[in-house]
Amino acid sequence: MVAYAYRCGDCGPFDVTRPMGEAAAEEDCPECGGPARRVFTGPSFARTPRALARALAAQEKSAHEPEVVTRAPAARPPAPPADPRHARLPRP
Secondary structure, eight states: OEEEEEEETTTEEEEEEEOTTOOOSEEEOTTTOOEEEEEOOOOOOOOOOHHHHHHHHHHHHHHHSOOOOOSOOOOOOOOOOSSGGGGGSOOO
């Protein structure tokens, strides 16, 4: 389903959801019932965030070639605090 944009001369813009390719040149306005012309807009493309794209690629790859883990990963030392004032706080 695709959302098509229309503009009524009296009420303003509104969207109509139809199957792709089945939008009419005019639709009835849901507010006043008058004719509304179709407005042509650019497609709404969205970029996938890089971290999400990596996670989705890893998920896709693991469906066909699972990664075999033979041991637990090595423990990392704790990261230093981002605020230098944290170093002066009392420790348990």
